[in-house]
Amino acid sequence: MSLNFFNISYDKKDLEPFLSVETLEFHHEKHHRAYFDNLSKLIVGTELEDKSLEEIILFSFSKKEMKSIYNNAAQVFNHDFYFKSLKKNIKPSDGFLKIIDNSFGSWSDFKEEFKTKALAQFGSGWTWLVVNDNKLDIVSTSNADNPLTLGMKPLMTIDVWEHAYYIDYRNVRGDYISALLDNLIDWVFVESNYELVD
Ligand SMILES: [Fe+2]
Known part of the structure; x- marks a missing residue:
């Protein structure tokens, strides 16, 4: 490998x-x-x-x-x-922000939906920004599962297994999700994955 x-x-x-x-x-x-x-x-x-x-x-x-x-x-x-998917202080481009707005309503609506779905994932898993049927969507998967087997194209992901956040955030998954969405997503990586979608 x-x-x-x-x-x-x-x-x-x-x-x-x-x-x-x-x-x-x-x-x-x-x-x-x-x-x-x-x-x-x-x-x-x-x-x-x-x-x-x-x-x-x-x-x-x-x-x-x-x-x-x-x-x-x-x-x-x-x-x-x-x-x-992680890098500090990278902002989305204006063009991608427009796509986020069109898909989720606004930047804050996007973050709210991502956080809600990450918190709703019971137990271990992952929350993903994906392209599904040519549209942006947010999905969670359990344990090792990922969007590839669902026929979706992943753009970025946040690990919601406890081992990802317990040292820094203890049991507060929501604070971990917010901190990453606000500060630590490599939007250049996200947008390069988006551009690879047909
Ligand atoms: Fe992990």
């Missing part, structure tokens, strides 16, 4: 004060590392070894005997996508 799905382009301290070095040490270097290493071991020498990460996810999805491969592959994708 390519290290492109593990490496991040910033230093662990670059997300402070919104996410601490300690959180990155656990979340990136231990949780994400474990999924990455598990997947690499599970696929070595199998027919999946030369497939893309997205192909592995779609192939193993809903195959009972491949549950472990699916969970680890999806968590590698989700974490890589999450860490690439």
